[in-house]
Amino acid sequence: xxxxxxxxxxxxxxxxxxxxxxxxxxxxxxxxxxxxxxxxxxxxxxxxxxxxxxxxxxxxxxxxxxxxxxxxxxxxxxxxxxxxxxxxxxxxxxxxxxxxxxxxxxxxxxxxxxxxxxxxxxxxxxxxxxxxxxxxxxxxxxxxxxxxxxxxxxxxxxxxxxxxxxxxxxxxxxxxxxxxxxxxxxxxxxxxxxxxxxxxxxxxxxxxxxxxxxxxxxxxxxxxxxxxxxxxxxxxxxxxxxxxxxxxxxxxxxxxxxxxxxxxxxxxxxxxxxxxxxxxxxxxxxxxxxxxxxxxxxxxxxx
Amino acid sequence: xxxxxxxxxxxxxxxxxxxxxxxxxxxxxxxxxxxxxxxxxxxxxxxxxxxxxxxxxxxxxxxxxxxxxxxxxxxxxxxxxxxxxxxxxxxxxxxxxxxxxxxxxxxxxxxxxxxxxxxxxxxxxxxxxxxxxxxxxxxxxxxxxxxxxxxxxxxxxxxxxxxxxxxxxxxxxxxxxxxxxxxxxxxxxxxxxxxxxxxxxxxxxxxxxxxxxxxxxxxxxxxxxxxxxxxxxxxxxxxxxxxxxxxxxxxxxxxxxxxxxxxxxxxxxxxxxxxxxxxxxxxxxxxxxxxxxxxxxxxxxxxxxxxxxxxxxxxxxxxxxxxxxxxxxxxxxxxxxxxxxx
Numbered sequence: 258x259x260x261x262x263x264x265x266x267x268x269x270x271x272x273x274x275x276x277x278x279x280x281x282x283x284x285x286x287x288x289x290x291x292x293x294x295x296x297x298x299x300x301x302x303x304x305x306x307x308x309x310x311x312x313x314x315x316x317x318x319x320x321x322x323x324x325x326x327x328x329x330x331x332x333x334x335x336x337x338x339x340x341x342x343x344x345x346x347x348x349x350x351x352x353x354x355x356x357x358x359x360x361x362x363x364x365x366x367x368x369x370x371x372x373x374x375x376x377x378x379x380x381x382x383x384x385x386x387x388x389x390x391x392x393x394x395x396x397x398x399x400x401x402x403x404x405x406x407x408x409x410x411x412x413x414x415x416x417x418x419x420x421x422x423x424x425x426x427x428x429x430x431x432x433x434x435x436x437x438x439x440x441x442x443x444x445x446x447x448x449x450x451x452x453x454x455x456x457x458x459x460x461x462x463x464x465x466x467x468x469x470x471x472x473x474x475x476x477x478x479x480x481x482x483x484x485x486x487x488x489x490x491x492x493x494x495x496x497x498x499x500x501x502x503x504x505x506x507x508x509x510x511x512x513x514x515x516x517x518x519x520x521x522x523x524x525x526x527x528x529x530x531x532x533x534x535x536x537x538x539x540x541x542x543x544x545x546x547x548x549x550x551x552x553x554x555x556x557x558x559x560x
Numbered sequence: 561x562x563x564x565x566x567x568x569x570x571x572x573x574x575x576x577x578x579x580x581x582x583x584x585x586x587x588x589x590x591x592x593x594x595x596x597x598x599x600x601x602x603x604x605x606x607x608x609x610x611x612x613x614x615x616x617x618x619x620x621x622x623x624x625x626x627x628x629x630x631x632x633x634x635x636x637x638x639x640x641x642x643x644x645x646x647x648x649x650x651x652x653x654x655x656x657x658x659x660x661x662x663x664x665x666x667x668x669x670x671x672x673x674x675x676x677x678x679x680x681x682x683x684x685x686x687x688x689x690x691x692x693x694x695x696x697x698x699x700x701x702x703x704x705x706x707x708x709x710x711x712x713x714x715x716x717x718x719x720x721x722x723x724x725x726x727x728x729x730x731x732x733x734x735x736x737x738x739x740x741x742x743x744x745x746x747x748x749x750x751x752x753x754x755x756x757x758x759x760x761x762x763x764x765x766x767x768x769x770x771x772x773x774x775x776x777x778x779x780x781x782x783x784x785x786x787x788x789x790x791x792x793x794x795x796x797x798x799x800x801x802x803x804x805x806x807x808x809x810x811x812x813x814x815x816x817x818x819x820x821x822x823x824x825x826x827x828x829x830x831x832x833x834x835x836x837x838x839x840x841x842x843x844x845x846x847x848x849x850x851x852x853x854x855x856x857x858x859x860x861x862x863x864x865x866x867x868x869x870x871x872x873x874x875x876x877x878x879x880x881x882x883x884x885x886x887x888x889x890x891x892x893x894x895x896x897x898x899x900x901x902x
Contacts, residue, residue, distance in 0.1 A: 405617045407882045412675060420678045423648045444616055447649040451674040452875035461882035463617035497889040502859065507621045516617060520886050 259285040260552045263317045263348075266330030267291030267298030267309075269416055270353055273529035274328055274541040275302060281545060283552040287323055290316050301529075314339045321346035326551060328544055329353060332418035333425050344375040349551065351544050352378045355422060355429040363437050364543040365389040365486045372554040377547060380437075382536035383408035383447060384430040385543045386460040386486075386493070390519050391438025393482035394464040397474040402510025403465040404440035406430065409448040411455030414534035423447060440464075442510040458535035459496070462519040465508045472501045475517055490542045492524030492535055564809035565801075567777045569603040569753070570596050570794050572823060573633065574645055576785035577609035578848040580828060583623040586632050591822045592782065593636040599814035601794070603666055605643040606633045609787065609848060610879070611670060612644055612659065613651035618881045619848075627658060634663030641665045645696065648678045650879060653685040660689045668724070670696035672877045673703040676711040683718040694753070695720035698878050701731040701844055705743035712744055712752075722751050722777060727766065728848075728878055730759030730788055730841040737766045738773050745774035753777025756792040758784055759841025761833055763792035764800055771806060783819040785827060788847025789837030795819045836864045843872030852881050856888035866891055 262284050264271045271289060275298070278286045289302040294311040302309040310316040314335065317327055326349045329336050336356035343350040352359060359376030362368065366389055371377055379385065387406035395401040408430075419426060427445040434443035450456050466475065479499045486493045497520045505512050523535030530537055553559065572592055577584060589606065596604050608614030608626050615622040634642050643666035644659045646652075656667055667686035669679045679695060686693040695715030700708060712723045725740060732740075737754065744752050754770035756763040756779065767778045780794030795815035801808045824830070836854065840847055845868050853871075857864040870887045 407618050407880075409880055409883075417677075420675075421681060423678050424652050424654075424681065427649065427652065444613075446616065446618060446879065448877065448879040449649070449672065449675045449678065450875070450877050450880065451672065452877075456874075459883070459886075461618070461886075465617075497886055497893075500885070500889065502885075506617065507623070508617070509615075518882075518885055520882070520889070 259283055260325045260548065260555070261285050261287050261323060262326045262328060262548065263288045263290060263324045264328045264330060265290045265314050265317060267293070267296045267302070268330065269414070269530055269534070269537055270540060271330035272298035272301055273537045274330060274544060275307060276528040277541055277545050279305065281549060283549045284545070290314070317348070318342055318346050321348055324348050326351060326548060328548065333422050340376055350376045351547055352376060353540055353544055354418070355381050355425040357429050361433050361437055362547055363388040363433060364489060364546040365482065366392045366437050368546065368550050372551050379540060379544050379547070380433045381426050381430045382540045383426070383445065383460060384433040385539045386458070386521060386523055387462045388433045388438045389482050389486050390462040390479060390521070391434045391440050391464065393478045394475055394517060395439030397478040398466065398470050400467055401440045401464055402467060402513060403442040403508035404434045404438055405444045405463040406434060407446045407448065407461045409450050409456065409459045410536045411533050412449045412451040413455045414458070414530060414536055415449050442508070455533040457533045458523040460521040460523065462521070464517045465506060465510055465513040466501065466515040466517055467513050470515065472515070475501070479519055489546045490523065490539050492526060492532070492538060494522055496520045496522040563807070565807045566771055566775065567602050568794065568798070568808055568810055569605055569643065569777060569779050570601045570781060571605040571779055571791065572596070572782040572785055572794070573604065573606035575609060575787055575791055576781045578787040578851065579785050579790070579831070580826065581851060582608055582615065582620045584629055585624055586629060588826055589629045589632045590636050592818065593633045595814070595818035595822050596782070597637050597640045599818060600810040601640055602809065603643050604633065604637060604640045605645060605668065606630055607644045607646070610647065611651050612646040612655035627662065630659055630664060631662045643668055645670050646682065647671065647879065648682050653682055656682065656685050656689060660691060664691070666692045666694065668694040668696045670698055673697040673700045673708060673711060673725070676714040679715065680718045683715065683720055687719045692721045693719060694722045694724055696724040696726060698726045698728045699846065700725035700727055700740060701729060701736060705740045708740055709743050709747040712748055716748055716750050720750060722753055723748055724753040724755055724777065726755035727757055728846055729844045730757030730763065730847055731844040732766060733760070733762060734765055734769045737769050741770045741773035741775050751776040753779065755779040757786065757788055757847050758791065758831070759789045759833065759837050759847065764796050767792050767797055768800060768804065782815070782823040783827065784831040785823055786831070786847070788840045788850050789833040790831030793819065836868060839865055839868045843869055845872045846876070846878045848878070849881060849884060852884045856884045860888040860892040862888055862891040862895060
C-alpha cells in the first residue's frame, strides 16, 4: 500500500519535499497546494506532472477522501488554524512548521514513537540537525544537565516564515533538546549569515558533561549518531572531530568540569535550492522518513 | 534637562561585559550606574554582552543572572533611562516583557546589517510595551550606504523610534562613517545613532564625524571597556565634544572619575590596541570574538592572529562564536599536516 499524500505550501520547503517524494515508492504524491497561482513551486509541480492547486489548505479539505497524509510546509500560524480541520477530515498531518501542535518527532531518535498520532510535528531544521546529537550525548552519560545548539544558515535559505517567527524557532528547538534530546536545561540560537557565495548550513551542539563522564563513550556515541542521521540526510557530517573542552562552566544546569563541542555541517542534496541550503534538506528528508514510516506502520511492517 | 546636541548612551554594562567575560556583580552595577547617572548620562545600557539571553556556552555564562543586575540598575538610576539590547535569534520577546517589568524603558533590537526583517516582531513588542525601540544595525562596515538605507527604512517601518549603525568590528574610517551617516540622515524620518569601536583608533573621531553629519545619538563605554580593542570611551567623547563646543549635558570631569575610580580597577587589562585588536579592525571581524579567539588559540596551539584572519575570510557575522573553535581545529590540523610533510 502506498500513502496518498498532499503537500501544502509551495515555497522552498514544499517544493523540495515534492521532488524528494516523487522518488519514494511508499508515498504517492497527489498534489502540491499553494496560494499563489504564479508561484515557482506550483509551476515546477505542473512541469513534473503533479497536480497543482493555488486554493490553499481548503482545497485539501474539499478533497479529503483522496488523501491519507498532508505535509504542511506553510507557516506556524497557518498550521495553527488548520490542524484541527485536518484531524476532523481524517487526514494525518505531518507538520513542517514550528507550530508544535502534535508530538515532536526527530527522525533519528523517536521515529516510531508517534506513528498513530493524527498530527506529528517535525520541530525545526535546526532541531532535526542537533537533537540527535543531544540524544547521542545523553545516552552515553548519566545526566545531561544542559545542552545548547547554535544554528547558522545562509540568509538566502531563510524564507519569510523563518524570519517572522524567529522566537518560535528557538523555543521549539530548545524544547526538543530537552523533551527528545534528554537535556535537563537547554538553549537554542539561530544566526543568519549573508555571505556570498552562501555558506552551507552549520550547527554546533554544546553538551555539559558532569564529573565522572566517560569521554570516550560520548565521542563514540556522537560518531554513531553521525552515521545514523547521514543514512537519510547524506550531506550530514561532523565538520571537525568532536572535542571535549575543560572548564569549569557555570551552566544553567549547574557547574560542570567539561563540555563536548560537536561541529556539524549539513550540505543539501540540491534537489530544489542549491546545496548550501542543508536546512531545507534536513527538514524535508526527515519528513519524508516519517511519511515512509507511517506507510510501513499502516501496512504492519516495522519502520 | 537642558537641550543637548546629541544623546549619549553608555554601554559599559552591556558592551563592556565582553571585556570582563560577563563577570559583573551587583556592586559593580550600583557603582557604575550611580556614577554615570550623577554625571548626567541620559541612557545607560545593561545586559549580557550579546544581549538579553546571551548567557551561554557560545558567548560565555554570566556570573550573575542578568535580570538581577538589570533590576539593580533600574533601582539605582535617579535620572537616567535604563536600556537593554537584544538580538532576535539569541534573546526572546519574552525577555523584553520581563525587563519592562523591572523598569527598562529603552529596547535596542540588534541585528546584522543586512537582516533587518527579523526584527519586526521584537520592535513591535517593545512598542506595545510602551518602550522606546531602537533598531540597531551591527557590522555596518559590511553594507553600503544604500544598503544600510534600505535596511534602516525597514526598521523605521516596523516602528523604530531611532535607528543605529554599529561599527562592531571597529573597521570604519572617518570617510566610511560620513558617507553612511549622511545617506541615512537624508533618508530617515527618525533620528540616527552611531556606535563606534576603537580597533583602528578611530572611535572618537568617527563619533564626532557622525555628529557633524547629523547623528543625534552616540554610544560610549567608560574607559572604553568593551569588545575588541574597546569602544568609544565615554569620558573622552564628552571631553572632546566640549572642546568642539558641542553640548552634551554630561560632566566630562565626573565621567573621568567614573572611568578612573570605578571602571579601571575592575578591568582585567587596560583597553589597548594590540596586534589582535588592530587585526579585528583591519580584517573587519566582530570585536567580541577577541577573548574567545585567544582562549581557542591557547587551547589548540594556533596563533590568535591566524584565527581572526580566517574568520574574516569566512565573512562570519556577530553571534558565530562557535566558528572560532571550528577555525582553531582546522588550523591545528593544517599545522600538523605541514609538520608531517616538511
